Amino acid sequence: MWKPSLASFMLICAFFIAPVHSGYDRDQAVPVEKVLYGDISSVRNITETQLIEDRNQGWKTFGGALVGGVIGHQFGSGSGQDIATVLGALLGAGVGNRYGSSTQVQALTLVELMINQEDGSQVMVIQDYDPGMVFTAGDRVRVVYLQGSVRVDIAR
8 A cells, every 4th residue: 555755745735836837938029010109198097906816726625635635544544544534635625625715806007098190090008007107198109019919108
């Protein structure tokens, strides 16, 4: 019969606690579709509240059950050991489910820009607020159209 060691227990814990890579690379070049210049006609700061739920909840419950079962298996012998393993798995799943969940509320600060572009069109862009780039009505801006998105910055 397999007897778990401290090393196997730590490997199981490390698997469930390891950080998840977001997949965003800062050194990635993104092709630009077009760039237009324009003047801002209005600026409005917006705050958006966003509920962020933990998408790894099921894995945390499973991990808690696995770790609880491993710990419970250390106690008793025979059928008592089987009962301790099942009870440990149930308690571990409960702890993983209860304390592993992390729902947070995040407030995002955005800026809404109405821009009269040099080609005669008018666009409204909502983007993240950057305290290093504060927009005011009348500012000359550059509107950079990327694949599937747009970004505005002050033309210099």
